[in-house]
Amino acid sequence: MRIDIFEYCITLPLKPYTCIPIVEHEVREALRMAPPDKAPGEDGMSNRILKAAAKELIPIYMVLFNKSIQLKYCPTRFKKSITVALRKPGKDDYSQPKSYRPVALMNTIGKVLDTILARRVQYYAERYHMLPSIYTGGRK
Secondary structure, three states, X not given: OOOOHHHHHHOOOOOOOOOXXXXXXXXXXXXXXXXXXXXXXXXXXXXHHHXXXXXXXXXXXXXXXXXXXXXXXXXXXXXXXXXXXXXXXXXXXXXXXXXXXXXXXXXXXXXXXXXXXXXXXXXXXXXXXXXXXXXXXXXX
């Protein structure tokens, strides 16, 4: 018997969600995982700088991220990005749009929050068996 994931999810009992506050080790881990030499977004802030200033930034980020979640508001600066077109290797004709791959470079602070929230979603999806066992991509 095949169970559609959508049908499965709508049968789950829905409870009001209270977000557990983001804590220091989550921010530290998100900063630690950030590749140091990735291209920065519109803000121009590199991951290398964030890692170097982590001790000072972690308490600030905790307050900022928790307020954002508490207010159910994501600041526009977190979501801003610039998109660059990268040439796909080995293409004969670079006058064709399909010869390029668009890449969105998000602001670094948005990446940190996204990393924390993605890890939480992944944890809860695994803990409460929300994904069918046949879905193995991106799972531990």
